Amino acid sequence: MSDQEFLRYPDLASRTLGGAVVHANDEAFAERENLIRPGRATFDASDFGHKGKVYDGWETRRRRTPGSDWAIVRLGVPGLVRGVVVDTSWFKGNYPPEISVEATGVEGYPTNAELEAATWTTLVPRSPVGGDRDNLFAISPESEAGSRRYTHVRISMHPDGGIARFRVHGTPVTDPRLLVTGGLDLAALENGGLIAGCSDEFYSSPTNLIGPGQSRNMGEGWENARRRDDGNDWVEFDLAGQGHIRLLEVDTSYYLFNAPGAVSLEGCDASSADPGRPDSWFPILDRVDVRPDTRHRIVVDSPAATRIRLNVYPDGGVARLRAHGVLTEDGYADVWLRWVNSLPTSQAHGALTGLGLSPTDVESVLVTRPASKLAELPAILAEAVRATRPVS
Incomplete structure (x- = not known):
């Protein structure tokens, strides 16, 4: 060479x-x-x-x-x-x-x-x-x-x-051990993830955690105030849909002297349990030490969840959180329903005919909206949704 x-x-x-x-x-x-x-x-x-x-x-x-x-x-x-x-x-x-x-x-x-x-x-x-x-x-x-x-x-x-x-x-x-998702980042804002709650956002917004791309400086992550009690800070996320998380990424990039000492992650399936009850939450990642200025990639295997909570101990900044995984059948259907239900009428005609629906079928969808489950959609659309779901 x-x-x-x-x-x-x-x-x-x-x-x-x-x-x-x-x-x-x-x-x-x-x-x-x-x-x-x-x-x-x-x-x-x-x-x-x-x-x-x-x-x-x-x-x-x-x-x-x-x-x-x-x-x-x-x-x-x-x-x-x-x-x-x-x-x-x-x-x-x-x-x-x-x-x-x-x-x-x-x-x-x-x-x-x-x-x-x-x-x-x-x-x-x-x-x-x-x-x-x-x-x-x-x-x-x-x-x-x-x-x-x-x-x-x-x-x-x-x-x-x-x-x-x-x-x-x-x-x-x-590292092929990390290639376990076969899916998408369930927490990403661009995929439909949202912040559901946060203990403290004194310096910057927790929404930064699920933004696209990597952070470019400390101001593009989530940083809380210095904690002076015995508790810890946390952020809750609504996932894009019900899914199984296979790979976590906890990124502390640019946090050199103010990163957390440790983190843990919990999950909850809000489709069948109340997130307000402590016993509705299950562990996804037990408490583990983290390093400053480091992208931590950790394989997990979570039960089905619609919401997750990142705990930082006792406080500190995190640049990004990624929750790579696969949607369940119900989660995949919910993502489609959310999209179909929210399409502007003018866009719906083009989008749905592109999936093979006739003008008559499209009108059936429009009068059905908002649909609460896949079975309420015209059969041709419901079948198109099932056919496009990736094999997990």
Whole structure:
């Protein structure tokens, strides 16, 4: 592979994919998080702060003892690394003379201590770099290092200095254990999910939790006030329809020092139980510790639910909640009924004829609305609904 060819692969470490700089031994002059920001680094020659010249990158202090400085990046999407870019833009008299890059693959959401104790594989041996430029290092896919799936990458500077951006280009390799849904995000606003209740929304709205895409900063999640009692904060969600949750995603991205210490999730089937009664709720995810600035993906297998409650302990911010799963037969029918019942008449003609209904059948639907169950719809429409339901 040429020095340039690997650039066509996605940057697996990018912040926009959920990457994070989880640990660094030093960031005295410029913070480590800049390493994986999207876009090129910027520079203002007149911009000075209390610590000196402000750099859009990661910069450590001048080292006076033996050793090297390093930062660990959790890949937003684990995969095979095809090459890395060590971008030293604007670092002209303070770039590192040499760098090295290692990688590791670990289960779950390791602590910093667990990462330091992990087994690391060398991707780029100690190599010279230049200042104020893109330093490219291709990794052969035929090599042992290039044929493994990694979750974390460590970049080291020998002995110290500054790096503007660090790109890790490669091929994503998904974890098949997480491919269990066969469905959709039951909580997503765009799929019909809604906020049903919240203990506290002092800083930002819980509706952000089920918005589309990933959050871009701390203000795009849900953050509550600091709790000073023995309780915990929570948010309740009405799901798009009755369904079974198979995969949870609790995303604490950008919450570095104000993430919850732990979370749990409960469910309730409001079609047969009163959500106002404590005994109507059942556990979906028992209390589990969570990490700051991390997308947690957790396999679950819930009973049928129409409402869920996310508990955070004791408080703290969450960027997104995803509840991937499959609708039950009743839940699927309810989603269709909600849509059919709410279609404007002018749209209903085009939408329903597109499903194979005749003009006469469409009129039958319109006079039937609002239908409360599938059996009330004309048989041809009810059959079309059943035929389109995915196999769970």
